[in-house]
Amino acid sequence: xxxxxxxxxxxxxxxxxxxxxxxxxxxxxxxxxxxxxxxxxxxxxxxxxxxxxxxxxxxxxxxxxxxxxxxxxxxxxxxxxxxxxxxxxxxxxxxxxxxxxxxxxxxxxxxxxxxxxxxxxxxxxxxxxxxxxxxxxxxxxxxxxxxxxxxxxxxxxxxxxxxxxxxxxxxxxxxxxxxxxxxxxxxxxxxxxxxxxxxxxxxxxxxxxxxxxxxxxxxxxxxxxxxxxxxxxxxxxxxxxxxxxxxxxxxxxxxxxxxxxxxxxxxxxxxxxxxxxxxxxxxxxxxxxxxxxxxxxxxxxxxxxxxxxxxxxxxxxxxxxxxxxxxxxxxxxxxxxxx
Amino acid sequence: xxxxxxxxxxxxxxxxxxxxxxxxxxxxxxxxxxxxxxxxxxxxxxxxxxxxxxxxxxxxxxxxxxxxxxxxxxxxxxxxxxxxxxxxxxxxxxxxxxxxxxxxxxxxxxxxxxxxxxxxxxxxxxxxxxxxxxxxxxxxxxxxxxxxxxxxxxxxxxxxxxxxxxxxxxxxxxxxxxxxxxxxxxxxxxxxxxxxxxxxxxxxxxxxxxxxxxxxxxxxxxxxxxxxxxxxxxxxxxxxxxxxxxxxxxxxxxxxxxxxxxxxxxxxxxxxxxxxxxxxxxxxxxxxxxxxxxxxxxxxxxxxxxxxxxxxxxxxxxxxxxxxxxxxxxxxxxxxxxx
DNA sequence: TTGTAAGCGTTATCAC
DNA sequence: GTGATAACGCTTACAA
Numbered sequence: 001x002x003x004x005x006x007x008x009x010x011x012x013x014x015x016x017x018x019x020x021x022x023x024x025x026x027x028x029x030x031x032x033x034x035x036x037x038x039x040x041x042x043x044x045x046x047x048x049x050x051x052x053x054x055x056x057x058x059x060x061x062x063x064x065x066x067x068x069x070x071x072x073x074x075x076x077x078x079x080x081x082x083x084x085x086x087x088x089x090x091x092x093x094x095x096x097x098x099x100x101x102x103x104x105x106x107x108x109x110x111x112x113x114x115x116x117x118x119x120x121x122x123x124x125x126x127x128x129x130x131x132x133x134x135x136x137x138x139x140x141x142x143x144x145x146x147x148x149x150x151x152x153x154x155x156x157x158x159x160x161x162x163x164x165x166x167x168x169x170x171x172x173x174x175x176x177x178x179x180x181x182x183x184x185x186x187x188x189x190x191x192x193x194x195x196x197x198x199x200x201x202x203x204x205x206x207x208x209x210x211x212x213x214x215x216x217x218x219x220x221x222x223x224x225x226x227x228x229x230x231x232x233x234x235x236x237x238x239x240x241x242x243x244x245x246x247x248x249x250x251x252x253x254x255x256x257x258x259x260x261x262x263x264x265x266x267x268x269x270x271x272x273x274x275x276x277x278x279x280x281x282x283x284x285x286x287x288x289x290x291x292x293x294x295x296x297x298x299x300x301x302x303x304x305x306x307x308x309x310x311x312x313x314x315x316x317x318x319x320x321x322x323x324x325x326x327x328x329x330x331x332x333x334x335x336x337x338x339x
Numbered sequence: 340x341x342x343x344x345x346x347x348x349x350x351x352x353x354x355x356x357x358x359x360x361x362x363x364x365x366x367x368x369x370x371x372x373x374x375x376x377x378x379x380x381x382x383x384x385x386x387x388x389x390x391x392x393x394x395x396x397x398x399x400x401x402x403x404x405x406x407x408x409x410x411x412x413x414x415x416x417x418x419x420x421x422x423x424x425x426x427x428x429x430x431x432x433x434x435x436x437x438x439x440x441x442x443x444x445x446x447x448x449x450x451x452x453x454x455x456x457x458x459x460x461x462x463x464x465x466x467x468x469x470x471x472x473x474x475x476x477x478x479x480x481x482x483x484x485x486x487x488x489x490x491x492x493x494x495x496x497x498x499x500x501x502x503x504x505x506x507x508x509x510x511x512x513x514x515x516x517x518x519x520x521x522x523x524x525x526x527x528x529x530x531x532x533x534x535x536x537x538x539x540x541x542x543x544x545x546x547x548x549x550x551x552x553x554x555x556x557x558x559x560x561x562x563x564x565x566x567x568x569x570x571x572x573x574x575x576x577x578x579x580x581x582x583x584x585x586x587x588x589x590x591x592x593x594x595x596x597x598x599x600x601x602x603x604x605x606x607x608x609x610x611x612x613x614x615x616x617x618x619x620x621x622x623x624x625x626x627x628x629x630x631x632x633x634x635x636x637x638x639x640x641x642x643x644x645x646x647x648x649x650x651x652x653x654x655x656x657x658x659x660x661x662x663x664x665x666x667x668x669x670x671x672x673x674x675x676x677x678x
Numbered sequence: 679t680t681g682t683a684a685g686c687g688t689t690a691t692c693a694c
Numbered sequence: 695g696t697g698a699t700a701a702c703g704c705t706t707a708c709a710a
Binding site: 119275278 | 341387391406407408418420426437438439454457458589614615617620
């Protein structure tokens with residue numbers, strides 16, 4: 001059994017509430033008394049019980065996070081970096097992450113709502129958002145506070161943080177142009193993926209800004225095999241590019257495999273700077289995940305959660321701008337040959 | 340505000356305790372009454388408050404887990420698989436993971452003790468154990484229950500689960516021998532790493548069992564660059580091997596880079612089956628992490644935590660045996676050429 | 679400044 | 695089978 005306020009009070013020769021005051025409103029306690037209480041706390045190794053605090057305060061100081069199964073195709077991900085960043089940012093605010101699993105988005109919602117209603121979590125962190133994502137509206141309907149890492153396109157009702165994907169591929173494209181490449185392709189996922197679209201947009205805009213013709217825009221699912229196949233298509237393309245920007249490291253790794261297997265010359269830049277990128281000597285765009293984690297926690301704990309006054313001016317504007325974080329290009333050997 | 344037992348009781352026209360009985364001892368309640376209460380629960384969306392339950396039961400149903408910063412050298416890791424497995428195994432038992440961060444082992448201990456004393460966690464999961472690891476004795480001294488994934492060599496006082504590293508490299512070695520290799524090297528970390536030692540042992544024993552001469556045993560820190568350097572040493576070795584078993588995928592990837600850059604022939608098998616292994620077409624030994632996660636949770640929640648009777652027979656023997664899990668060799672292109 | 683009293687939501691005990 | 699009472703550990707009015 002752990003010591004309680006009562007034990008501390010007895011040891012210090014004061015009442016239970018004085019101990020509480022020492023912890024929560026020290027200025028109200030005579031220094032001498034305070035010192036005695038603090039000595040007792042230290043000596044007994046007393047820690048306030050978080051469950052009791054939470055029950056009283058109606059706040060568990062826990063943030064829910066659904067951990068997804070590791071996708072077998074994708075090469076390592078930045079997910080573990082994100083999780084660590086989140087946990088670390090929470091530490092400063094005395095909040096912790098509560099991990100849970102679910103089989104699908106529906107189960108994720110049900111699990112989150114259940115944890116919230118049970119008072120196990122105060123809020124939720126969502127990631128991997130996509131257009132039409134069912135989670136934000138569902139959580140909103142159930143009154144579960146949350147912040148999102150990524151956007152769905154309909155993000156006005158909740159705090160979010162995102163990485164400026166467009167800026168990332170634009171930087172990659174400019175880097176390639178600086179190395180002398182004039183014909184730069186892009187490899188992304190199919191159709192309506194908002195992330196891939198934004199990354200393609202950065203490439204397109206950068207090419208336009210530089211006065212370069214637009215190279216081929218290839219699409220395929222995010223796997224190594226697809227990347228390799230796209231590489232073959234690129235090398236056999238009638239209008240063969242000398243460089244390619246890929247929407248992910250996985251695709252880039254596939255491209256690179258084909259390129260290297262054939263001894264061909266094709267500069268490649270990936271996205272995410274996964275550990276695999278370093279292993280393959282692949283240039284890649286690195287997301288500022290640590291900053292994103294801090295921004296998420298801050299978004300969750302500061303205005304939205306603390307003061308949900310209904311008639312206040314909407315969030316937008318100032319703070320929102322700081323939530324779009326700029327990525328950084330990491331240059332390696334895969335993009336530094338000459339065309 | 341969420342509904343409470345009281346609300347449910349009022350809605351069902353019974354008393355608070357009857358509601359509690361419906362949840363915790365349904366057989367004691369007349370079916371008719373029970374149905375009425377259950378309807379009220381469903382209609383109100385009532386969920387028992389976990390904080391209140393925890394306070395009452397002196398158990399938070401939370402398991403602490405320190406998430407370490409991502410090691411920048413290592414290629415992806417199996418850590419995210421482990422974490423998911425753990426969280427998923429906990430779900431079945433209605434337990435959740437509480438993530439926390441720390442700067443070093445000392446901070447990890449302090450954090451864990453603090454969380455435990457605060458009633459925020461019931462127990463801890465440790466991983467990355469090494470001989471002389473300060474954590475088990477410290478936690479034991481503070482009375483914090485824990486289970487370890489991995490062994491320190493002095494593991495009698497706590498539940499643990501480990502992967503049979505020796506069996507893994509032995510399987511890799513036999514696989515290479517079957518492909519016709521007669522001279523097989525090993526690349527591991529330096530000195531007293533228990534894990535590397537066990538992996539080297541599997542290779543050594545398998546070679547002996549097969550009547551093969553022992554190839555060179557190289558050592559270096561776990562990085563890509565080191566792997567690449569070891570690869571060069573191997574290719575220039577006076578007694579050049581035709582295959583090598585590496586203690587990690589990171590070392591294997593480095594070896595492979597040198598091998599492929601020089602167009603040399605050297606079969607390589609890694610360890611961990613990280614996503615990078617698939618990317619590099621690298622054969623690798625895959626740890627049964629999902630099973631390990633389940634075993635950890637089970638070790639934590641079943642005998643040790645539920646019934647810490649002091650004078651009982653020690654754990655050893657039967658259950659212990661099942662805690663050493665057999666890995667699986669995943670064969671890919673890096674080891675299927677002929678010597 | 680310090681102490682008294684009440685309540686957060688749950689469950690176990692014990693009468694009825 | 696059901697209902698009143700108490701207790702888990704903490705905090706916050708409020709009174710001394």
